[in-house]
Amino acid sequence: MKHQGSCHCHSVKFEIESNLExxxxxxxxxxxxxxxKMIMIPKENFKLLEGSKDLSLYQFNTDIAKHFFCKKCGIYTHHNRKSDPNGMGVNLGCIEDIDPMEFKAIKFDGKKL
Ligand SMILES: [Zn+2]
Incomplete structure (x- = not known):
């Protein structure tokens, strides 16, 4: 299923294909x-619709993961994962047609990686 997402100021707009599981x-x-809370999806299921010039990139340590956020409103929208090069994490709070509070997240032990 397709879901629309955006940062707080709506400069960055994207679409994901996900069953939100x-x-x-x-x-x-x-x-x-x-x-x-983040939705994990294959990166081909993420499509940036607007705002490539408004996205800022943050990297640290190995510089493998790419953490994107809107430089106007500061909201984290998505990131390319280090532990799964074909995977992407997307901010559940940026998805427009759902109630993120209703979703229970499982713990990912990224501290150990
Ligand atoms: Zn923004």
């Missing part, structure tokens, strides 16, 4: 601070 929260150094 793989919801995780990760305890690595960046995720624990960001504290977002």
């Amino acid at each position: 793989k919801i995780v929260q990760c305890n690595c150094s960046i995720c624990i601070r960001r504290n977002a």
Whole structure:
């Protein structure tokens, strides 16, 4: 199923294809601070519709993972994963047609990686 997503100021808009089943929260150094529930999807199921110029990229350590956020409103939208090069994490709170509070996330032990 397709879902629309956006950052807070709507500069960044995207679409994902997902059944919204793989919801995780990760305890690595960046995720624990960001504290977002994330949907894990294959990266081909993510399509950026608008706002490539408004996205900022944050990288650290190995520079493998790519963490994207809107440079206007600061909201984390998605990231390319380090542990799965074909995988992407998407901020559940950015998805427009659902209630993120209703989803239970499973713990991903990213701290150990
Ligand atoms: Zn924004």
